[in-house]
Amino acid sequence: MENVMTAIRVVPLEHYLILSFLLFSIGMVGALVRRNIIIVIMCLELMLNSVNLLLVAFSAYHSDPGGQVMVFFIMLVAAAEVTVGLSILVLMKRNTDGVDMNILNRLKW
Amino acid sequence: MVKLDLLAILVPALPLLGALFIGFGRRKLKGNSAGMLGTALVLGAFICSLILFLGRDGQTHIVHVFDWIKVGTMDIPFAFQIDALSLWMMLIVTGIGSLIHLYSIGYMHDDPRVATFFAQLNLFTFSMLLLVMGANFLITFIGWEGVGLCSYLLIGFWYTTPEFNYAGRKAFVMNRIGDVGMVLAMTLMFYTFGTLNYVDIMDQAGSFAPSNPLIITATLLLFLGATGKSAQLPLLTWLPDAMAGPTPVSALIHAATMVTAGIFLVVRSSVLFELAPYTQDVILWIGVATALFGATVGLFQNDIKKVLAYSTVSQLGYMFAALGVGAYSAGMFHVTTHAFFKALLFLAAGSVIHALGGEQDIRKMGGLKKTTKTTYITFLIATLAIAGIPPLSGFFSKDGILASTFQDSPFAYGILVFAAMLTAFYMFRVLFLTFFGSYRGTAHPHESPKVMTVPLMVLAVLSAIGGALNIPHIFGGHEWLKVDLGTAVEGVLGEHMALSASTEWMLMALSTALVLLTIWYTWTLFGKKTTLDGEPADMPFLKRLIAKRWMLDELYAVLFEKPFGWLSRNLFGIGETKVAVPLTVGSGKAAHGVAEWLRKMQTGNTSFYLFGMMLGVVVFLLITLFTA
Amino acid sequence: MSALILISVLAVLVLYLGLFGNKSWLAPIGVLGLLGAIALFASGWHIDHHLMGGMVKFDRFSIGFNIAMVAITVLIFLFGPDYYARAKDNVAEQYALMLFSLVGGFLLSSYTNLLMLFLGIEVLSIPLYILAGAKKNSLRSNEASFKYFLLGSFSTAFLLMGIALLYGLTGSFELTVLGEHIANAGSSDMLLNFGLFFTVTGLAFKMGAVPFHFWKPDVYQGAPTLVTIFMATVVMMAATAGFFRLIDVTGMPGMLAQIMVLLVLATLLVGNVIALRQTNFKRLMAYSSIAHSGFLLLALLTDEGLVEGHGTAVGRTLLYYTFTYSLATTGLFILFTIAKRANNGAEHNDIFRGLFAAKPWLALCALAMLLSLAGIPLTAGFIAKYQVFLLAIGAGWLKVMGFGVLMALLGIYYYFMVVRELFVRPDQPVTFVVSPLNWLVVSVCAVAVLVLGVWPSLI
């Protein structure tokens, strides 16, 4: 266990920060530009995982397990969330037979 | 003392009762009853004031009725001041008033709204009495405005004729312009003296140095009020139009009493004016100018009442000229005599108009001396009086004024004498055109009933012998009126005739001679007229200007009436409908516009929403970064 | 704790009842359970309970909020039978989901640990994603749930990022630690600023603060009215409480104050102004709720963190504001449903026409609630706004407050557009069918709004 910590600490914290920020941004931009909902949901997952990475790094540097506990919670919740999301998507596919982001825009103004 | 209080309150109370009673019972009162009642009450007031007059003791009595306005340090009682001046005016108002009431019974006989007429006439008498009896400026001002209202009502008495209504409004508004001066003068005096009671103000005034700016301002403002009420330049154009009212009204309000309120006011506050020589000069020259103006315009008027109106303007000018040189007694004397003969002239003219069934154009009259004898004789006496033929009343009063102006400024004297000649000219022109020659009209002239001729006779007697009131020393008289007024009015006894007797004789002779000359000239022009040739087409410019009353009305129309209407229309048309309201409406519309624009953000596209959120985040992040 | 468990069990119970397919029992049992929960909460009023290893703390603030949320849920459940009268299936699931989401609300109002904040928000949201799409074959409902889901999880990502950064700063998820760190180390640290900012973003999304408001109009309009009520009331309260929990510890360190000011201004402006042009009542209410969250944010802005005493005032104000707002909203939406049925499905503002002629009492109730939303004296809404005034002026945000005043004026305008409709005579006579239960609920809401307006000290 201890050596894992040290292994993580080999890389300086800034790098973790930068990396997760990059991942986060990639996810965000992806969510913005892509129109296929499946991909957008994957991008959202990417954002969440960047957060996970960050949390792990922090927990290692603070040598405090709380961060990793949080990661598990996030994974769990994200799973639930995606389940719901996909079911909504299925419903949508059934109603409009399309998975395009902006196919549904009756509600506006 | 109680008796005096009672009488003093009774004097204005009786006409007021008349006004209320007749006014509210005007449907019940049939036939002449209204007239009788009104006349009786005014007569009663006359008797009361006569009793007061006879019982006078040269002292000034204040009759305190009740506290009117009492707030902060301001204490304005509702009180009457009984002294020689007010008593004298009360006599004139009630005396002449009762005569004219009597006359009106006949004159207004067939008018359906005769009761209303008498109610308003009584109301006028009440207001006039308040005016002259008031113990402070504000009480006087009550009467001042009251007579204005009554004059407005009575001028527009025949309200179905738009011109008459216009004339009434014109009279009221012009008076109001004068009242601005009056109100401001009162505020100023209250600010200065802390009181408005005549007695107190006159006491305190002594402590002010002559031509103190405050006093000068106050007096000028007071005089502005006077010009409005007494139809002096520049506020005189309402008086001729006021002839639209029934003739008795013209006699009572616009000749005998109301128009002399201005003179009364100046005399009442003589102390202040004595302290303001500058104002006195203004008064003198405005008076002189007005005298000349009225006299000139009178020359070519063809409406008999218009002629009399301008003659009134001119005579009032004389009185103010007198006040301007500080000859208060002379002024009041002329007020009195003028009240006699001018009232007589109007009533006589009224009797003529009555005789001709409403005809007022002297070109359509003539030769009436046979058909309406009494009227003719009385009219003749009055004309001689106003022309200033000795020994009629007008001679003495006018001569007093001329003499006192001469010693102050010979130039003014010259103008006034000239105006006197003009007076003689236009008065005799009227006389000749009306009663001499042969009748040029179509109606069937007939003498008026007794109820109308009796007042004529009484007034004729008065205007004949009225001069006896104030016979100057050179005739061995004792200037009784002057002495009497001296007990009440400051500076009257101070008037001393510096002229040598010989100069006075010479002046009298001169003016009389000139007047007689004029009369002879007039006789040659109009005396024998049987037919009247219309105005020659090519009148010289000056004559045309004068015939058009020096274009004063037109001038005011261009200067004031039209611009005011224009302003009123455009302030509304532009200021309100184009600016104020659109601004409020516009702000609402603007909000809606912004809303319409903002709601376009809500495109309904999920990607756009994501983008918007991210944009927000980025903006906030940047703020965080750069302000950190 | 017990209340939490009770509600969760209740939800499961309701689900099972659903299996036996008789809808008539669902609402009553739900209401009973909720009343029980209120009782349990009330019993714990005097002492603060620390649960889950101190990650949740039931103090007076949270208990007050919880009771309020439960009370509103009761009203909604009472409206339920009438609303679901024509629905065939999945009724039980919807009740159950609402209860689950309510549990999330409890967590939000009482967390002391960022982990619980995250859990709370998710437990609150995920059932809502489903509820919004409850009308399976209605495209609008579908769209609403989809948008809500996507935007919601997007903002969750931000929230998580923020939490992670704060964790990185302090090495703990405990709010108290965070508060102490701010108190000691000051607020210069970038980690802190970013962290707080992202966290606030996530919460602001739930409150519908501009520019995170986009979901609100669409979701409110698309979701089934009952769910809309739930979102407009309970979710609003929960989000506000959650926000307060955080701010009451951190205060307004560093850049946060400026960002909050911008949020307030933008929210007030957009919410009120766009509402001027809304003709669809549900959208109108959505924008009005955005506007109100603007005022709530203004109240939050004045919180000074760990400084003693002040926070309670802000908390009380928020509770009073959200609760009265929820009362009025609930009643109005119920009336809206009635009117909508009377006008066969129209949602335009003018469906209220002729209400005064047909049902004067209900019209007066609607009037009272609209006046309350508009903030006219002697209604609770006015007192609520006045408290915000006091807070903001007391904290010296005069200019912001002045702007708020102007916006409140706009608010009055669009509410009175609806008021006007109440008294306009309709072109053809309309018949409003009102079940006694609805009548009761509406009356309760209206009367409560007035009573709370006259005696504000009741809360």
Added chain:
Amino acid sequence: MELLALVLIPFIAAMLLLAFRPAAMARGIALVSTLLSFALVLWLWYSWNGSMVIGVSHDWVPAWGMRFVLGYGGIGLLMLILTGLLFPFIIGTGYKQPVGDPSLVNALLLFCQSALFGVFLAQNAFLFYVFFELSLIPIFFLLMFWGGAHKRSITIRFFLYTLLGGLALLFSVAYVTLQTPVPHSADFTALAALDLPMNVQVWLFWTMFLAFAIKMPIFPFHSWQPETYTMAPTQGTMVLSAVMGKMGLYGIVVFLFTIVPEGALHWSSWVIGISLFGALYAAVIAFRQNDFKRMIAYSSMSHFGLMCAALFTWNAYGISGTLYQTLAHGVLMVCLFYIVGAVAQRTGSTDFAGMGGLKTKMPRMALLFMFVTANAIALPLTQSFVGEWLMYNGLWQWNNWTAFAGVALIVLGAIYMLYAYQRVMLGPDRAIDVTDADDEEHFFLVPLIAITLLVGIFPNVILHVVDGPVQQLLNSFTSLP
């Protein structure tokens, strides 16, 4: 206790009307209740000992300084007299000029009266504000239901405009309340006690003044007024001009002069300037109006301009004159709008074009109108004269030139009122059949005219009510720099 009753009597009566909808007896009930409250006011007047009377005092929300305090001094008493005196007549107007469902109309009017009593009784700034806004709601519905052309848009505009001022006032109230030492108190006494720094007073003055300036209204804030007055039903217009406008003047006295006196002093010249300008502006506009009602609306605006200007002259005459004039103006406006309504009822519109020459057919109405006109142009021995005379004195003591501007109004007033009288009554008889004023209308107008004359002849009856309080107010000013 009787103070509470004053607020409750109309409220309860209104509730009864709403509950039972006694269409037939509605006016009777309303009339009785207003007469009852008037009697109560008279009793208060009779039993007044010249000092501040606090009738009811309960805590409401102590934390925010909200307390339920009812009381009255001389100035408040005058306003109570105004409200109590005029409302029976306003209700009575409904007999001859009915609008809509009587029980509803009268209920709204009574609600309004209740709120107005509250405003004039409130001794707590917050309470004042609450009643201040509440009085608006019934009027809103009155106009919204029974207004004339474009009632919707005009009513909303009027409502929002006045609410804008109201919210500004609320803002100020909250601010000053927080300035008081803890525990905060919004009582006028507490607020008067605190001495705000000058820079605060300078802006606080406007946030408060805005509300009252819009309420009256005076010049730059008036754009809602003419249309609203013209469009509103007669009774609504009466309430607006005769009573509600006075809330502005009263508010100036109780708020600006007691809480921000230095700020008020600092801005006085400005306020006097715009007020007088507005007065002249409105008077000039009134002259050429083609609509009788709108013309009266502008004349009312002109009067308010003068009153507001005189109020800021900081001397006994200006302030007492203004307060006295509030009563005179109230009576005048009720008379005028009643006559407008009566004439319009006969000729079918408020447009001058349809009038003229009516005197022949309706001499009695003409006489009544002449009396009212005499009051309107402030002839001596009518009510208005005393007020205007005092106000002119106040203006003169402030600055001679303002007095000139003010006194010019007596000319303008005469011009437009007499022109209006001529356009309505005088001139050749029209070939339209109109009936003369009947006994009901006499029964309405004669008492008011009698009051006009009586109070004009014995003004001390009213003046002694305000004299003492105004002196106290001025004494409190003397402490100012």
